[in-house]
Amino acid sequence: MQGYIDVLVNEDRIAVMGREYLLGELSVSLMNISDDVLKELAKNLVKLERLAHISREQHLFYRKALNTDEQRKLELALDEKIYLPKADEWLEIHKSVCCIAELMRTVEIGRAIIEPLPADMVEKMFSDIEYDSDEYRFSWIWYLELLDITMGFVEDTIAVVRTFRGLTSVILPGLKRYDVHHLAGAYHHLLFDDTFKGLAASTSDPDRLSYTLADYMILQYVPMLKPGGKEFTIAEYFRMDNLQAVLKTDLLRGFMKGHFPRQCEHCGRYFLMTKGYRTRFCDMPSPENPKRTCKQMAYAKRREKEKPSEDPKVQSYKRCLDRLNKSCTRGSITPKQKQRLVQLVEELYLKATTTPAFSNEEFEKALQSKQLYAQLGIASRSRGRPQKQQTEQTQQTTGKQK
Numbered sequence: 001m002q003g004y005i006d007v008l009v010n011e012d013r014i015a016v017m018g019r020e021y022l023l024g025e026l027s028v029s030l031m032n033i034s035d036d037v038l039k040e041l042a043k044n045l046v047k048l049e050r051l052a053h054i055s056r057e058q059h060l061f062y063r064k065a066l067n068t069d070e071q072r073k074l075e076l077a078l079d080e081k082i083y084l085p086k087a088d089e090w091l092e093i094h095k096s097v098c099c100i101a102e103l104m105r106t107v108e109i110g111r112a113i114i115e116p117l118p119a120d121m122v123e124k125m126f127s128d129i130e131y132d133s134d135e136y137r138f139s140w141i142w143y144l145e146l147l148d149i150t151m152g153f154v155e156d157t158i159a160v161v162r163t164f165r166g167l168t169s170v171i172l173p174g175l176k177r178y179d180v181h182h183l184a185g186a187y188h189h190l191l192f193d194d195t196f197k198g199l200a201a202s203t204s205d206p207d208r209l210s211y212t213l214a215d216y217m218i219l220q221y222v223p224m225l226k227p228g229g230k231e232f233t234i235a236e237y238f239r240m241d242n243l244q245a246v247l248k249t250d251l252l253r254g255f256m257k258g259h260f261p262r263q264c265e266h267c268g269r270y271f272l273m274t275k276g277y278r279t280r281f282c283d284m285p286s287p288e289n290p291k292r293t294c295k296q297m298a299y300a301k302r303r304e305k306e307k308p309s310e311d312p313k314v315q316s317y318k319r320c321l322d323r324l325n326k327s328c329t330r331g332s333i334t335p336k337q338k339q340r341l342v343q344l345v346e347e348l349y350l351k352a353t354t355t356p357a358f359s360n361e362e363f364e365k366a367l368q369s370k371q372l373y374a375q376l377g378i379a380s381r382s383r384g385r386p387q388k389q390q391t392e393q394t395q396q397t398t399g400k401q402k
């Protein structure tokens, strides 16, 4: 572990250490971390503080990695009064560090930034070196960096989960609308509104873990193709040295694209919305019957149904039918082809509303014209036409329909 986290933000996507996600996805999956795992993480953190004599938020490396070169780091480490653990203590410490790595890897962000650690790593290291020798000291300082970063990850996880959950369950449900303006306003309330004081983790909380206002990072602007690969954009490449910076970028850049988390009224888990609907239930397999989604179970059990205007799948379905009608009027598909396409769309819609086969995003994707045409082997006749002519035609058609 070198302590750096490479992050690339390109339009509505974020890549962390090369793994790509929709903005907001990583935060939502972290918010769904089990409370048992959180408790275990906290327990191990306390244990490490005791064994390694490291006090909370007094990091030698974490949040400093970007600021200091190797030489400076070493001076820093030797300069401060460092406790040198005995071999058996070090082994105990390593057990906890391995345990934390495993617990963190139960969530996606953990899998992206933490590699599993060999359990016998420490044993191998000091099998033949003497306690308090120079070699022992240097090995410990090398290990201390890994330890310090691991502890920082745990602190940030606990602080960010508490803060994001509070924001999602207390402030977001009260918004009039779920657009970029209101989502940004919600973040303003979290940070500066006295009504919501205490919602963001702070040093006055019992565990003294805080949600930081500013984070170190290095930023580089990189011109590159948009996701989809046709147009250029300026993407942002960040090098970060702490987890809070990554998660804030994920959630808040997500806000700026209209992505936001919601809590399912059926199972209590958090899920990501990419459109501004007041969706009440998630589309994950329900806890009591994994063959059905929460939305389907909630309807079956309580006769509760989303309003069609709040149901992303109904909206995707309607938009798709509109699109097919327009393509047919425009002459890019024949009425016969349209009939076959509509039939396929109806089959997909039935599957999407009766099984957990598609998330909202996957369903939207499956209904893209390109996907549908490919499945039925239909070549759209509009392909290859100059862009301008196509736009004119679309306008003409919409004009006629009005």
Ligand SMILES: [Zn+2]
Binding pocket: 264, 265, 266, 267, 268, 269, 281, 282, 283, 284, 286, 294, 295
């Ligand atoms: Zn649910």
